[in-house]
Amino acid sequence: MSKPYVLGVDIGGTNTVFGIVDARGQVIASDSIKTQKHTNFDDYIAELHDGVMRLLNAHDAEDKIHGIGIGAPNGNYYTGEIQNPPNLPWGPIVPLAEKVSKAFGGVPVAVTNDANAAALGEMTYGAARGMKDFIMITLGTGVGSGIVVNGQLVYGHDGFAGELGHITVKRNNGRICGCGRTGCLEAYCSATGVARTAREFLEIRTEPSILRNLQIEDITSKDVYDAAVAGDKLAKEIFDYTGTILGQAFADMVAFSSPQAIILFGGLAKSGELLMRPLKESFEKSLFPIYRGKTKILLSELKESDAAVLGASALGWEAKYRYEGV
Amino acid sequence: MSKPYVLGVDIGGTNTVFGIVDARGQVIASDSIKTQKHTNFDDYIAELHDGVMRLLNAHDAEDKIHGIGIGAPNGNYYTGEIQNPPNLPWGPIVPLAEKVSKAFGGVPVAVTNDANAAALGEMTYGAARGMKDFIMITLGTGVGSGIVVNGQLVYGHDGFAGELGHITVKRNNGRICGCGRTGCLEAYCSATGVARTAREFLEIRTEPSILRNLQIEDITSKDVYDAAVAGDKLAKEIFDYTGTILGQAFADMVAFSSPQAIILFGGLAKSGELLMRPLKESFEKSLFPIYRGKTKILLSELKESDAAVLGASALGWEAKYRYEGV
Numbered sequence: 001m002s003k004p005y006v007l008g009v010d011i012g013g014t015n016t017v018f019g020i021v022d023a024r025g026q027v028i029a030s031d032s033i034k035t036q037k038h039t040n041f042d043d044y045i046a047e048l049h050d051g052v053m054r055l056l057n058a059h060d061a062e063d064k065i066h067g068i069g070i071g072a073p074n075g076n077y078y079t080g081e082i083q084n085p086p087n088l089p090w091g092p093i094v095p096l097a098e099k100v101s102k103a104f105g106g107v108p109v110a111v112t113n114d115a116n117a118a119a120l121g122e123m124t125y126g127a128a129r130g131m132k133d134f135i136m137i138t139l140g141t142g143v144g145s146g147i148v149v150n151g152q153l154v155y156g157h158d159g160f161a162g163e164l165g166h167i168t169v170k171r172n173n174g175r176i177c178g179c180g181r182t183g184c185l186e187a188y189c190s191a192t193g194v195a196r197t198a199r200e201f202l203e204i205r206t207e208p209s210i211l212r213n214l215q216i217e218d219i220t221s222k223d224v225y226d227a228a229v230a231g232d233k234l235a236k237e238i239f240d241y242t243g244t245i246l247g248q249a250f251a252d253m254v255a256f257s258s259p260q261a262i263i264l265f266g267g268l269a270k271s272g273e274l275l276m277r278p279l280k281e282s283f284e285k286s287l288f289p290i291y292r293g294k295t296k297i298l299l300s301e302l303k304e305s306d307a308a309v310l311g312a313s314a315l316g317w318e319a320k321y322r323y324e325g326v
Numbered sequence: 327m328s329k330p331y332v333l334g335v336d337i338g339g340t341n342t343v344f345g346i347v348d349a350r351g352q353v354i355a356s357d358s359i360k361t362q363k364h365t366n367f368d369d370y371i372a373e374l375h376d377g378v379m380r381l382l383n384a385h386d387a388e389d390k391i392h393g394i395g396i397g398a399p400n401g402n403y404y405t406g407e408i409q410n411p412p413n414l415p416w417g418p419i420v421p422l423a424e425k426v427s428k429a430f431g432g433v434p435v436a437v438t439n440d441a442n443a444a445a446l447g448e449m450t451y452g453a454a455r456g457m458k459d460f461i462m463i464t465l466g467t468g469v470g471s472g473i474v475v476n477g478q479l480v481y482g483h484d485g486f487a488g489e490l491g492h493i494t495v496k497r498n499n500g501r502i503c504g505c506g507r508t509g510c511l512e513a514y515c516s517a518t519g520v521a522r523t524a525r526e527f528l529e530i531r532t533e534p535s536i537l538r539n540l541q542i543e544d545i546t547s548k549d550v551y552d553a554a555v556a557g558d559k560l561a562k563e564i565f566d567y568t569g570t571i572l573g574q575a576f577a578d579m580v581a582f583s584s585p586q587a588i589i590l591f592g593g594l595a596k597s598g599e600l601l602m603r604p605l606k607e608s609f610e611k612s613l614f615p616i617y618r619g620k621t622k623i624l625l626s627e628l629k630e631s632d633a634a635v636l637g638a639s640a641l642g643w644e645a646k647y648r649y650e651g652v
Binding site for chain 1: 408412457458459472475476480481482483484485486487488489490492493494495496497505506507548574577578579581582583584585586612615616617620621
């Protein structure tokens with residue numbers, strides 16, 4: 001193969017990580033730049049180009065890149081743009097695929113959002129290998145999702161399908177969500193949702209808990225996890241509450257696409273049985289009878305440090321957009 | 327084309343309707359038999375075969391059938407079987423595709439469930455022509471759904487995807503559903519759900535209503551419709567309640583597949599603005615911001631008398647299963 005590598009780029013709110021990946025999913029080398037250093041998008045692209053070229057030169061790979069795959073918040077697969085991202089400084093619409101392809105002399109580029117990139121990575125290199133129907137759920141600061149149906153990512157008619165963090169799990173008196181609505185899954189089952197549950201439980205209830213030794217407004221999901229591991233009963237109940245809501249929401253997702261598995265990724269997914277036991281119990285109990293015992297709940301098999309780049313890179317193999325003016 | 331027709335078969339709880347359909351979606355001729363007359367499945371197939379052959383002979387079409395498409399409750403596209411249907415007399419597993427293909431000398435057969443057949447019909451001949459992403463919702467005795475993503479029906483890993491009538495719309499004190507769970511969409515937004523809402527409202531509330539002239543246990547959704555059309559305030563509120571719940575549920579569906587349209591079919595869908603106004607209001611209000619103003623709510627464009635047969639017949643063009651022992 002004349003071009004044996006793809007470039008994976010993961011644009012996060014803080015860092016932009018990029019790596020050279022081969023066809024077996026090995027990350028040959030990777031590096032990163034600060035995402036927010038330049039408020040001018042062209043300056044950002046120039047720095048990204050410099051960083052990538054250094055990496056390519058160091059590995060004798062300048063002419064070996066088949067395509068570039070990019071995962072970005074609100075990245076749109078159809079248009080190659082970043083559209084109205086909540087935490088990036090470059091304005092409402094950024095022509096990401098065009099600018100990157102142009103900077104790299106017309107190399108094909110494909111763009112998607114970060115959760116879709118994670119799903120692609122899992123399908124190509126991780127726990128979803130061989131699966132044609134699965135749902136990837138990222139449990140981080142928020143709740144993201146990438147949905148695969150019949151072997152293809154679900155983009156919807158506008159490129160924005162798969163916002164399962166924003167299905168409504170509480171119709172009355174639901175928590176206010178960052179999206180401006182109330183009762184969203186993300187307001188309960190993200191890392192920040194767990195911290196909110198902790199604050200609610202500590203205020204409403206009276207039992208002792210080692211969480212009461214902390215400043216209530218500073219409590220994080222990590223604090224709750226540590227307390228639960230140390231045997232704190234209230235902290236365990238916070239995980240029960242989180243897992244129960246998550247399991248109910250997953251049951252509704254199964255009624256949509258009947259996936260072979262739901263695969264969890266992200267910090268909160270590493271809570272082990274504290275989360276998985278109530279989650280699986282609630283999930284099976286909530287399923288429409290025809291689906292019971294069929295859909296697995298699995299953890300991502302990708303190394304977290306590589307996952308974002310791997311996921312984005314998987315898109316590089318099928319990248320089609322190519323800047324023509326070079 | 328040597329075989330210019332397909333046969334569409336719609337197996338309902340009461341009648342089995344079948345029709346000869348041409349490539350433009352014209353129903354050349356149709357007839358029906360009683361579904362429940364024979365408890366022995368082979369006897370049922372023999373009668374279906376006789377009825378179809380009579381129709382084919384009368385239209386000189388015996389050797390002109392490209393394929394047979396069948397919509398049936400719990401029809402499984404992957405296996406060609408009917409699996410655990412709630413209202414059919416032939417036992418838990420019926421090898422429908424095999425028996426039909428055998429009876430018709432090896433003609434290719436494809437099977438799916440009734441709501442998926444309706445979605446296919448709409449995509450091929452109705453309101454979803456040209457759409458690659460849409461959701462078909464049938465509002466009848468129950469609530470059924472057929473989901474199309476990227477131009478393909480969503481079957482899921484087991485063939486049973488798309489039971490959106492059984493997503494949970496009320497988590498606490500939800501109504502008992504026919505599926506054994508509580509709070510399902512179907513328990514609220516089907517014809518029977520509307521009748522249940524009427525009984526609840528009449529019991530809990532004290533306002534006058536012409537519905538109070540009826541035996542409360544006999545009230546149907548048709549009665550509620552007639553009362554609302556006559557200006558009955560309580561009856562209108564029943565439609566407001568139904569439309570509001572339906573709109574909230576639709577907003578969650580959009581977060582999954584971001585469809586171009588949600589298309590309504592079935593008796594309750596013919597309630598006009600009584601249902602559509604509260605439905606659309608609640609839908610837009612409940613949508614995650616990125617989706618607002620993008621997804622249409624439409625009514626089916628298929629003639630109800632032809633719709634089921636047309637939908638099933640659309641599957642006949644791509645039917646692949648063929649009984650080999652003939």
